[in-house]
Amino acid sequence: MHFHIVTLFPEYFDSPLGCGLIAKARENDILDVSRINPREFTRDRHRTVDDRPYGGGPGMVMLLDPLVQALNELPAGCRKVLLTPKGKPMDQPLAASLAGETDLALICGRYEGIDARLEELFDLDLVSVGDFVLNGGEAAALCLMEAVARFLPGFLGKQESAGEESFSRGMLEYPHYTRPEEYAGLKVPDVLLSGDHGRIAAWRRQRSLENTFRMRPELLAGRLLSHEDLDFLKGLQRTRPGRNLYLALVHHPVKNKTGQDSTTSLTNLDIHDIGRVCATYGLGGYYLCTPLKDQQVLARRLLWHWREGPGAQANPDRARALQGVEVVASLNDAVEKAAGLTGRRPRIVATSAAATGDIDCGEVLQCLRKSPVLMVLGTGYGLSDSVIQEADNLLAPLRLLGGYNHLSVRSAASIIVDRILGDLA
Numbered sequence: 001m002h003f004h005i006v007t008l009f010p011e012y013f014d015s016p017l018g019c020g021l022i023a024k025a026r027e028n029d030i031l032d033v034s035r036i037n038p039r040e041f042t043r044d045r046h047r048t049v050d051d052r053p054y055g056g057g058p059g060m061v062m063l064l065d066p067l068v069q070a071l072n073e074l075p076a077g078c079r080k081v082l083l084t085p086k087g088k089p090m091d092q093p094l095a096a097s098l099a100g101e102t103d104l105a106l107i108c109g110r111y112e113g114i115d116a117r118l119e120e121l122f123d124l125d126l127v128s129v130g131d132f133v134l135n136g137g138e139a140a141a142l143c144l145m146e147a148v149a150r151f152l153p154g155f156l157g158k159q160e161s162a163g164e165e166s167f168s169r170g171m172l173e174y175p176h177y178t179r180p181e182e183y184a185g186l187k188v189p190d191v192l193l194s195g196d197h198g199r200i201a202a203w204r205r206q207r208s209l210e211n212t213f214r215m216r217p218e219l220l221a222g223r224l225l226s227h228e229d230l231d232f233l234k235g236l237q238r239t240r241p242g243r244n245l246y247l248a249l250v251h252h253p254v255k256n257k258t259g260q261d262s263t264t265s266l267t268n269l270d271i272h273d274i275g276r277v278c279a280t281y282g283l284g285g286y287y288l289c290t291p292l293k294d295q296q297v298l299a300r301r302l303l304w305h306w307r308e309g310p311g312a313q314a315n316p317d318r319a320r321a322l323q324g325v326e327v328v329a330s331l332n333d334a335v336e337k338a339a340g341l342t343g344r345r346p347r348i349v350a351t352s353a354a355a356t357g358d359i360d361c362g363e364v365l366q367c368l369r370k371s372p373v374l375m376v377l378g379t380g381y382g383l384s385d386s387v388i389q390e391a392d393n394l395l396a397p398l399r400l401l402g403g404y405n406h407l408s409v410r411s412a413a414s415i416i417v418d419r420i421l422g423d424l425a
């Protein structure tokens with residue numbers, strides 16, 4: 001395979017091309033690399049390759065003509081990759097597919113980037129190596145070249161290694177160990193010393209599933225998994241972050257139609273539907289907060305009916321769904337109850353349909369991996385300002401840009417919980 005690197009800094013690649021497996025592969029004709037400098041195609045005295053951006057603004061933009069001429073030098077049929085932050089994220093399947101090319105050009109931008117018309121003049125694959133900005137495409141090109149080269153026959157010592165690695169089977173890899181057997185009191189897992197290849201393979205498969213489940217659960221979504229894999233993941237789910245998530249449905253203080261603090265009545269629908277969300281996603285608990293004694297009595301009676309009374313006989317499933325629901329007098333009581341269960345004061349995250357938040361669902365999931373979170377939902381016209389001000393965070397509203405986003409609190413609860421935990425967390 002022949003890589004053609006189009007770069008204003010050909011010397012950037014001297015060291016990486018001259019050492020390790022890439023150097024060996026070049027010696028053994030497994031891959032070839034040429035470097036093409038667009039500066040070679042300039043005609044002016046200063047060998048200019050950039051100019052100021054039309055419309056103003058900071059930085060310089062790479063000129064079209066030297067690049068066009070450089071690309072015209074490429075062999076016919078050469079696939080052309082432009083490294084750019086707006087490109088398709090680089091991943092293992094893309095690396096495997098690029099490894100099938102005979103000639104692959106890697107075009108490296110510099111400065112503020114390249115005149116946009118290059119994308120209209122050539123058929124380019126736009127590729128990004130991550131959501132961050134580098135000084136130039138050279139570091140990105142190196143990343144891509146290494147990932148692709150590992151798929152070339154003969155590049156790796158043992159050809160099977162590329163298929164064993166993270167992402168090759170859509171999952172992260174299992175952990176590796178080498179000598180000594182014990183270091184600073186830390187032992188290599190016994191199974192790896194057993195010599196039993198069947199057990200070792202099963203252990204590695206489970207560690208691979210576990211790493212993926214804990215670090216990148218989205219990679220598992222939509223994968224066809226065996227019954228054994230599913231049983232194993234179900235076991236892991238019992239320790240999932242969802243257990244750390246608690247919901248509080250506040251009936252006081254909440255806003256009324258005119259924006260004043262007031263108290264709302266409980267609704268049967270909110271008790272059942274949010275209770276079922278709690279059970280479905282395996283949350284730690286769901287607190288119905290109302291200071292009104294008659295409302296507390298009513299809610300406890302309803303819960304008794306479904307959990308122990310006639311409702312439980314008729315519909316045991318509903319009894320299970322409502323197991324996690326508890327009636328408390330105030331949000332403070334809910335905080336104390338959750339703290340009592342987890343041994344730590346939960347982070348309090350308020351919700352609102354209106355105000356812009358300071359935390360999103362992904363960040364809440366990160367918090368849940370370490371400590372409990374109490375998600376506070378308001379009834380009536382939303383949580384009163386005092387509740388929002390006293391909370392640790394305010395969740396970014398759902399569909400803020402849509403114009404209308406007035407969901408029932410039980411719909412909002414379902415969507416928020418699903419956005420945080422999805423199917424796998």
Ligand SMILES: C[S@@+](CC[C@H](N)C(=O)[O-])C[C@H]1O[C@@H](n2cnc3c(N)ncnc32)[C@H](O)[C@@H]1O
Nearest residue numbers: 083084109112113128129132133134136137140
């Ligand atoms: C300073 S960057 C230009 C960034 C550009 N102004 C932007 O905001 O997208 C210069 C060059 O580095 C390369 N580059 C920077 N970050 C990259 C990334 N994450 N993936 C691939 N290439 C990248 C591109 O070739 C880009 O043209």
